[in-house]
Amino acid sequence: QLVQSGVEVQKPGESLKISCTASGYRFSSYWIGWVRQMPGKGLEWMGIIHPSDSDTRYSPSFQGQVTISVDKSISTAYLQWSSLKASDTATYYCARMIGGSPESGYFDYWGQGTLVTASS
């Protein structure tokens, strides 16, 4: 399963790092992706990372806006912002990708979501 860190309320301009901790499978064997869902809106793919070598792919929409990383030693993936904007207010999901590669993969397990609110 994937367990995400809790609700975050931050001010615009602040930095933030949220986490996704995996258990029950070999963490290094599967891609982990991050998906944004803004209030009342659909799913948006942000990026994906392979824990074995930290190979990371970003959606063009999120490249340069966030950083995805992993710590293999504790089976945890991270999503971080250096300077939050009000428009980053959303629920963020991590999900395990199965199928070998982003080109052919799909998300079979999802975290419970982390609600991030950026407001002054």
Added chain:
Amino acid sequence: QSVLTQPPSVSGAPGQRVTISCTGGGFNIGAGYDVDWYQQLPGTAPKLLIYANNNRPSGVPDRFSGSRSATSASLAITGLQAEDEADYYCQSYDNSLRVVFGGGTKLTVL
């Protein structure tokens, strides 16, 4: 504007059959990439419903089925039940945008 286009909403009465379309183009579905479908019940994380066009994970009822053609895909739900009321998303891969989701379809059971 999503790369994959879904109808914003569909509806049906209990017991009926509904379909949800997912229309792409030459850089995603038309390029041969598989389509997957997710169900998101209100207030919960998405759940995998169909993978690789027409395969159901263990535990997903056979009332749910998927199909794919040249540049589009469809999710069909037969024997509609109240518990099927949810948002449904298709997902594929795009040569330029990487992993892509459809805009989502809200299913209402009348």
